[in-house]
Amino acid sequence: MAEKILAKDKLGGFLEGLTSSYEVFAPQESEGKARWARLEDPSGALWEFSNTHLSPKDFFFPQSECMMRFKNLQDGEEGMVMHSEPGLDNKRLLLNIRPCDAKAFQVLDLIFVQDEMTDDFYWRDKREQTTLVGLGCSDPCPTCFCTSMNCGPHSTTGLDVLLVDLGDKLLVKALTEKGEALAQGLEDASPDDLAAAEAQRKSSEEQIESTVGMDQVLSRDMMELYDAGHWSRVQESCLNCGTCTYCCPTCHCFDIQDETQGEDGRRVRNWDSCMSWLFTMHGTGHNPRGTKLDRVRQRFMHKFKYIPAKRGGEIGCVGCGRCVQLCPVNIDVRRVVNDMNA
Amino acid sequence: MEAIAQKIREAAAKLLSEGAVDCVIGYAKGTVPMRDYPYFAYTPEEAQNLTWSPFCTNNLANFLIRRTAGEVGKVAIVAQGCVSRSIVGLIKENQITREQVYILGVPSHGMVDRRKVEARFPLKTITEVLVDGEDLIVKGKGFEERIPQKEVRRSNCYTCVQRNPVIVDEVVAEDGPNDWGGNIDAVAAPWEKLEPLQRWAAFEETVKDCIRCYACRDACPLCYCHVCFVDESQPQWCGKGQDEADVATFHILRAFHCAGRCTDCGACESACPMGIKVRRFTSKIEKDVRQLYDYTPGLDLESTPPLSVYRPNDPQEFIK
Amino acid sequence: MRNTYIPYPVRIKQTRVETEDKMLKSFLLEFLNDSDAEAFAYTPGQFAELSVSGYGEIPIGIASSPTEGNDLLFTVNKVGSVTNKLHTMSEGDIMGVRGPLGNSYPLKDMEGKNVVIVAGGFAVTTLRSTMNWLLHPDHRDKYGDITFIYGARTPGMLLYTEEWTEWQNSGQANVNVTIDREAQGWDGLVGFVPTVTEQVAPKPDNAVALICGPPVMIRFTQPVFDKLGWQPEQIVMSLENRMKCGIGICGRCNVGPEYVCKDGPVFTKAQLDKLPKEY
């Protein structure tokens, strides 16, 4: 795939062009934090930020999403027949998404779309309608540990385009057909540009201060890890709130609920969290994950053992560090993985 | 500060080595700046990990109730004013007995609001925060700044009326001044001065970022219900999604359930990953309780909580 | 591309209260559209999500066998809001069915072998399906001896009495139905399922056992099979965990890396021995 160059003085026009064919979203500053928002004014897009407060998974897997509707009529055939919500009616573009968040979508693709039966219409539709334009990290946070998670500050997995900020210009690396379409008409990058981008990648990777080992986690027997002694310490301070699961770009558990109002009804899915004890509670009162330890262990085992076992070695974590920053009791996933890897 | 931390370590190590308790619940230094976390020390060696700082924002009384029930035997707990008040509340509500817990009393110097510090460096990443006497030294990539702690304390700490623990088994550090001179009634219930329409707008604005992770509830030592009303399915009291009416229902009812019980410890706000000012609701409730029933929760073991007792002179103008 | 979350519309053709405590009710469902019936191709052991608009969905094992035609039979225990509503519904009402979901009993691998079926309580549903499938003239010859062991608390709690009586009378299977305690008018076996299993003592040689029942029954039946010399590979069990999506995404029914809804509900004991006991 060809590398192109976009001069910063032409950036405004380029973005204007995008907004005419896509609904463009980008991280923008709000109350001192970078947050995803619709890009109304191209100059509002952030180019220097660590990462957004929350992951952009909401674009593909909204926290509350109407799946289907029905007429809430008890009698008559129409009363119980479900009608799917339509897919997106426009094309979307996420500008300046961080490589770790894009990588997370690639991991989630493996879960939401597996085969003919497990083919999540809502996820797939939004993924197909959306183009991901990534921005390589030049200034990673102390909590970032992407390089330990099959990812990195300039990782291209899951992206359609990777941008690298070279000061007065951007290197535009088209990675898919969707990406090629965007890069069309731009100048080719010079060998110097490529070298500068490569230098930035190296320097960013070197700046990642935290690393964790996964080799033992992946090779150790599953039940040995499951029965390991450290879980009782990991879970002690856990509040069993949903913060880690809701800020996580790869957490994808959900609940399905019916709601009715007069003659209208809908079936909605909402994010759910494996931290909640009701999550696995049977109607009979039996609970397969009845203790806090069970639930805390489930979250980490799922990401670092179950997903790799089931999805060809892919890890269910991209090292974005959000849970490290936001956990109210500082349960640090890097410590947990180190414990698992010991 | 470090002197108190050292005394906590010594007291904890002594209790554990003598076998007086099985576990000491305190705080340990976190892996990210300004986030010291609840720590459980089981041995005198582990007691050396305990710390004391302006970043101890979790209410440890939370860990005395069901979350550790059966997991530990007799427990000692590091308690400043607000934590001790929560313990009093839990004893009064028959969640724990006085004998179950050994209280290591520490006066509070007020905790730092992480978000107030972060707000001074928009979009920047703070890498380290050191305590230097009454100041914080905040370091990040390309900056280092000294901030007086008193400018960035949590709002509830400014108006604290009980910095010293109310019940204690062992005094780790001598009591200091009991308040900061702030007047809670001057700042509580900030929307009372607004018009009804503005109030609703302010309410919506306050909860708009809520992601319903329930960290506020789960960090709160009062929220010990086995099944919280938001989780009930038969009957289902409110929707589980992000509809603003459902989000509002959660916040209104949670606040209401704390009436006459909330000690304004601020753990809910400190836990919230979205920075929601939950105290804007609870402070209103507690202000009403003070004014209508002349009651402040958690100050002593004797008085009866106003919502669990009927008195002939209870205000009843609202009953028509 | 079909949206696999959308249930097929079905009509309740027949209902029957199955047990004396009235907690179990069977529903025979017919598809509104023939093409849906065709798309819903299932094998015994699979389950489906029954959908009642406004109340939600509930995963229930399919009690009918594809050899019985297009109509689907489900026997539903009244426990939660969906099943409570379902119990009030009557013949002619429209509802939804989503599936078939999960894997099935290893009918292919069982060919040429003796089959022992052990059922407790209302977990007999998917095993009824299996029995009907095995005893069908097209399939019966492919299998060796069939032993059916089924227990319930009282005679009034036994499901599908007409059918297992017929299996018994036909001589096509060795049928052992038992109740927990002596009861008036009952002249059959008395005793718990594990005890009866030990009495019947099925031999492990060239055999497969399908076990489905409440956890306590499974816990006490397993040692019986161990004692009789059965290997973990020969014992097949069906699990039930809380489910929502039914297609291996939503994350609540997993037992280790395996999703009960997609990789299960049927597992061999050999598989389960290597997994956390989160069921």
Next chain:
Amino acid sequence: MNNLLEYIGIEPGRLHFSWISSAEATKFQDTVIKVTDAVKALGPAQRMVKDIRRVA
């Protein structure tokens, strides 16, 4: 509760409290009429209203 609802901007008058004995059928009837009239006079609620027809 009343105070809290007013505090967050719900109009006064949507929540009523009355003390009625099980023997006071007439008082119950009168109160219900009074309350429904009062709420009707306020018109449809504008706050804390969920509309599931809205496209999210």
